């Protein structure tokens with residue numbers, strides 16, 4: 231490196247000529263007169279391209295302020311000559327979508343429930359619309375993926391075990407009027423007695439019938455208790471849960487002979503169900519959603535996997 235190479239710059243010896251020319255140039259450039267500990271400030275003019283870009287941005291900004299909303303006033307910003315507003319844009323977009331959807335909602339309303347399933351196009355629309363209705367109105371209880379919450383009594387809607395029936399008409403009815411609510415006379419209704427609390431069965435009998443339910447559902451059980459439990463079951467439970475434990479959708483009585491549980495199949499949960507009963511409540515949506523939306527979400531639930 232040569233002696234007069236500016237600090238920090240790498241200059242090969244054969245470039246010395248260039249460096250010297252630069253040094254000369256620097257000397258000719260005017261200085262501002264500012265000096266800090268001997269470091270002086272050159273008064274170089276801005277490159278022309280830079281200046282012009284700068285002027286263009288100023289002109290652009292002025293034009294923008296005139297045409298678009300810019301200055302915040304007390305209530306809202308100056309509107310701008312073009313009358314552009316993102317909010318109005320969103321509104322008109324929403325209106326455009328709603329108008330497009332309206333045709334489909336109309337068709338949903340006019341089509342027989344079962345016929346919706348035969349119309350591919352309409353079904354596709356219903357499933358999409360139903361999916362968003364589900365996210366907004368059902369997922370808080372049934373889970374975002376509709377898998378339900380066991381122990382809390384929120385049924386899984388993905389399987390083919392149905393409390394109240396899995397045809398599209400059944401599902402529609404359940405959603406429109408709900409289950410055991412006070413709001414609708416048409417709400418689905420039934421009540422399992424609280425066998426312990428009401429003194430229909432004593433503690434020993436409850437243990438027996440619980441062990442029989444364990445046996446019926448193919449789980450570990452105490453056979454000595456399950457035997458007398460079978461008789462209690464036939465007398466007290468079969469009317470709703472069926473002789474073989476397969477349940478009864480007319481009464482919303484779940485199957486007890488499979489591995490799917492609403493509240494749990496362990497001894498403790500079974501005891502709780504028999505002693506106090508459960509009384510699961512679901513609100514109805516007849517007055518909260520439009521009929522077309524109820525149909526859409528019914529179609530959505532129906533195609534989740536367990537529709538009959």
Ligand code: HEC
Nearest residue numbers: 367368371383385392393394395404405409482510511512
């Ligand atoms: C506040 C909680 C809650 C909300 C919200 C709710 N559900 Fe339910 N849902 C329940 C409960 C609890 C049950 C089971 C009641 C029972 O034990 O019979 C149920 C049962 C059902 C059933 C019957 C399942 C079967 O096996 O027969 C369907 C279908 C259903 N819900 C769909 C929906 C849809 C669709 C929505 C949204 C529009 C919805 N639910 C909103 C709590 C809710």
Ligand code: HEC
Nearest residue numbers: 421422466467470482483484491492493494503508509510
């Ligand atoms: C009047 C009809 C009825 C009778 C009688 C009845 N049940 Fe039920 N049972 C139901 C209904 C309806 C449910 C759904 C839960 C609820 O919301 O109450 C249910 C739920 C259950 C559950 C919870 C199942 C789960 O998936 O978690 C068990 C266990 C059960 N019953 C056992 C029995 C036994 C044992 C008897 C007899 C001692 C009996 N039930 C008698 C209607 C009945």
